[in-house]
Amino acid sequence: MSFGASHALDASVLVLNKFYMAVHVISVRRAFCLLFKDLAEVITLDDGRYASFDFQSWREVSEARARFKHPDDEFIRTVHFEIQVPRVVRLLAYDRLPRQKVKFNxxxxxxxxxxxxxxxxxxxxxxxxxxxxxxxxxxxxxxxxxxxxxxxxxxxxxxGGRTPWEANMRLIKEPIQPRTSPSLCLKLSHRRYQSWKTFLDNAYWSVELK
Known part of the structure; x- marks a missing residue:
């Protein structure tokens, strides 16, 4: 599949394992490759309800959505059709759990x-x-x-080689190890990635079900 040049390809896609737990962030191009090979499906959350789409059904949904584009929606135009950039995809066979420790880099x-x-x-x-x-x-x-x-x-x-106290300098805040990836938190500040919040919210996974 060949896509026309588009800034939409620079966007990111949240990847879930088959248990709907966030495990990775990939490029739009990689996400479409997974969808086209039937290794993943698109996941949307509308009015509290989940919906899943394979590549063909997402293409059909995209055609309908293209008539009523939201400002935060992004579409990629191909030679034969226009398809919406997904925000979340779910791997159909991947069952590993997400990494709990944030990378120190x-x-x-x-x-x-x-x-x-x-x-x-x-x-x-x-x-x-x-x-x-x-x-x-x-x-x-x-x-x-x-x-x-x-x-x-x-x-x-x-x-220099002094402590802040010795240099008469004060830290704005105490440095700590973050619980979730800071770079993901930055992405959540953009409206187009708000749909990730459900899958990245610790409370969503830790709340006791009744």
């Missing part, structure tokens, strides 16, 4: 701190931020969630 640290220097409080582009050890490595400071924060280059130089 640069992207998630920047996302956790909102690209804000944790000393001066100003927001910066990622290229203008560095990572600072609150307790310096020379003092035995570890590279973990509780000891690494975003810092602008100016504040990082000012702090």
């Amino acid at each position: 640069r992207r998630n640290i920047f996302a956790r701190d909102g690209n804000r220097c944790q000393y001066c409080g100003k927001r910066f582009a990622t290229s203008e931020l560095s990572l600072d050890h609150v307790l310096p490595r020379s003092r035995g400071g570890l590279a973990n969630w509780e000891n690494i924060v975003c810092a602008c280059l100016k504040c990082n130089v000012r702090k």
Whole structure:
């Protein structure tokens, strides 16, 4: 299947395992490959009701929806038809459970701190931020969630190899390990990914059923 160039292909799709638990985020292109190979189905939630669609039925639904497009809807036009970008897909045979531990990496640290220097409080582009050890490595400071924060280059130089207290600098907030992926939380701030919330809300999975 060949798709025309479209910014819609830059969007993300939430992937559920066969038990409807969120396990991954993939590209739109990858999602359509899974649908076309009958390895996944599209999941929608309308008025509290789930609906599932294979590739063909999603194509038919897309044709109807194309007549009444919502501002947050995205469509991809092919040579022969127009199809809506799905927001959530479910793998039909994948039964592994989601990873509970959030990856400790640069992207998630920047996302956790909102690209804000944790000393001066100003927001910066990622290229203008560095990572600072609150307790310096020379003092035995570890590279973990509780000891690494975003810092602008100016504040990082000012702090040097000292603790914030020694440098007369105060942290905006105490660094902690996030319970859910910070980068996913950033995506949830966009309206087009609001449908993910049901599947990412811890309360949805932990509430006792009666």
